Amino acid sequence: MAGPSTAERGERQQESSGPPRLRRFGSPRLRVIVILSAALVLAGAGTVWVLYGSNWLRVERVSVSGTRVLTHQQVREAADVPVGDPLVSVDTEAIEARLGRELPRIDSVDVVRSWPHGIGLKVTERTPVLIVQKGGKFVEVDDEGVRFATVSRAPKGVPALELDPSRSGSAAASLRRFGEDRLVREAVRVAGRIPDAVARDTRVVKVRSYDDISLELGGGRTVAWGSGEQGERKARTLTALMKAAPDARHFDVSVPTAPASSGS
Incomplete structure (x- = not known):
């Protein structure tokens, strides 16, 4: 008995394999991908709703x-x-x-x-390191020279800043050259270098010019500091000078390599 012809075998193979597209769509891998994609879309939409649309995550x-x-x-x-x-x-x-x-x-x-x-x-x-009296009030100045607040009472333990009011001679020239804000920053720079023991006793930081800054301490003592440069060296020199001459009333560290003290 003769077997199936070549044409019949081809027809049977086509029938058994089915439409190619239908087989691909029905594959397990594709079904997993479709399900996962749908789940991700739903999860994303749910997350957006929770974050923006629900009452669960709102500012209370x-x-x-x-x-x-x-x-x-x-x-x-x-x-x-x-x-x-x-x-x-x-x-x-x-x-x-x-x-x-x-x-x-x-x-x-x-x-x-x-x-x-x-x-x-x-x-x-901000923490005030100096205060400027203005009328009956006080302007607080921080360690960057920012005048940030006006208060009715001077904060305790904060030195006053005095800019030379005459504005004549070297003070006027310095003011024209550097401007008031720069001179205030120099005063702040000096205030930040004063030794702790001296800082507690400092009442006034006085600025006559850029390189003529002095300190007024309690008991009428004064310190000629000069400019804000070499601050750390001047601080060390002042500490040593005060130990060497504890009864002196005037100290000069404007040239730290040649300090001086006087008065008693």
């Missing part, structure tokens, strides 16, 4: 830390955090900029998200 409280003079309420009001908005959408950089603009006493602030419902404001305030 604003905490403040690190303040010394400012109140928590002042910081919260200046920050103007959008309570009720999705936590993920809060613009932390805008809050930082707003606080720096509204409250100059703030030196830096770190705005952090505290999941699931909080915003934390970690504040660092």
Whole structure:
């Protein structure tokens, strides 16, 4: 008995294999890919809804830390955090900029998200190193020469800054050349180099010119410091000079290699 012809075998193979596209779509690997893709799309949509559309991750409280003079309420009001908005959408950089603009006493602030419902404001305030009397009030100056706040009472233990009021001779020339802000920064530079024991007794930092800065201490003692240059060396020289001449009333370290003291 004759077997199937070549044409019949071809027809049987085509019938058994089925349509190529149908076989590819029905493969296990493709089904897994389709299912995973659909799951990822659903997961992404769910995540977006949780972050932006649900009430689960919205701002409900604003905490403040690190303040010394400012109140928590002042910081919260200046920050103007959008309570009720999705936590993920809060613009932390805008809050930082707003606080720096509204409250100059703030030196830096770190705005952090505290999941699931909080915003934390970690504040660092400026510290006055000098004060400038202005009328009946006092302007606080920090270690960068920034005049950041006006207060009615002078902070305890902070020396006063005096710019020579005559503005004549060398003082006038120095003021024209460097400007008042530069002279204030030089005074701050000097204040930051004064030895601790002397700093506690310093009442006034007086600036007559860029290179003529002096200190007025308690008990009528004075220190001729000169410019703000060689500050560390001048500090060491002043400490040694005061130990060598404890009864002196006037000290000169403007040239630290040739210090001098006088009076008793």
